[in-house]
Amino acid sequence: MAEQDNRGAQQTSVPHELFESIRKEAIQQVAKYALAAFVALVVIAGTGWWFYIRTVLPKLVGAVPTNAILAIDDPEGCTKLGSGWEDANFAGKILVGAGGGDPRWEYRKSGGSQSITIAGPNIPPLYLGYHTAQSGPGITLSMVEQLSFNKPTSANILQTSNVPAAPIDIMPPYVPIYFCKRTF
Numbered sequence: 001m002a003e004q005d006n007r008g009a010q011q012t013s014v015p016h017e018l019f020e021s022i023r024k025e026a027i028q029q030v031a032k033y034a035l036a037a038f039v040a041l042v043v044i045a046g047t048g049w050w051f052y053i054r055t056v057l058p059k060l061v062g063a064v065p066t067n068a069i070l071a072i073d074d075p076e077g078c079t080k081l082g083s084g085w086e087d088a089n090f091a092g093k094i095l096v097g098a099g100g101g102d103p104r105w106e107y108r109k110s111g112g113s114q115s116i117t118i119a120g121p122n123i124p125p126l127y128l129g130y131h132t133a134q135s136g137p138g139i140t141l142s143m144v145e146q147l148s149f150n151k152p153t154s155a156n157i158l159q160t161s162n163v164p165a166a167p168i169d170i171m172p173p174y175v176p177i178y179f180c181k182r183t184f
Contacts, residue, residue: 055184068182069095078180088181094172095179115167124149 064070069088072078078085092114098107129146 064182066182066184070180070182071177072180073177077178081180084182084184085180086183088179090179091176094174114171115169117167127151 069090070081070085072080074080078087093110094112096105098105103109104111127146127148127150128144129148130142130144133141133143135141
């Protein structure tokens with residue numbers, strides 16, 4: 001006669017080999033899906049860390065510090081470098097090192113000009129040394145003896161300093177490229 005459990009149902013016995021086979025199959029299936037879930041979680045976590053580390057790593061390693069200026073020779077300009085870079089706004093300017101104790105090279109102080117107007121105060125005096133001679137009745141000739149920025153020794157001196165004002169381009173040869181500033 002079959003034994004009854006507490007609920008009153010009949011209990012049947014399963015052969016031991018069949019039970020062990022089912023148990024092994026169940027363990028394999030659970031292990032397979034558990035391993036797949038673990039690998040998926042590692043991939044998801046790794047992807048998240050990659051995006052995080054990608055933005056933080058340059059700061060930690062110090063590859064390019066914040067506010068660094070980089071020159072790039074590409075028609076796309078600073079956009080070619082990706083996020084974290086912007087135009088440094090140095091268009092039309094020549095970069096000069098700061099410091100050294102000279103007030104002209106004070107940090108972020110701009111100066112210079114693309115042209116200059118030549119006028120009397122901007123030019124040293126030009127001296128013309130000459131001699132006069134008579135070449136006939138009522139004809140006096142002047143002969144240039146010396147043209148110099150230094151005062152000549154001859155007796156007759158003509159000093160010129162009234163040169164008409166005219167702007168002169170003083171920009172050296174140049175090639176425009178983009179200057180980009182690191183923003184993070």
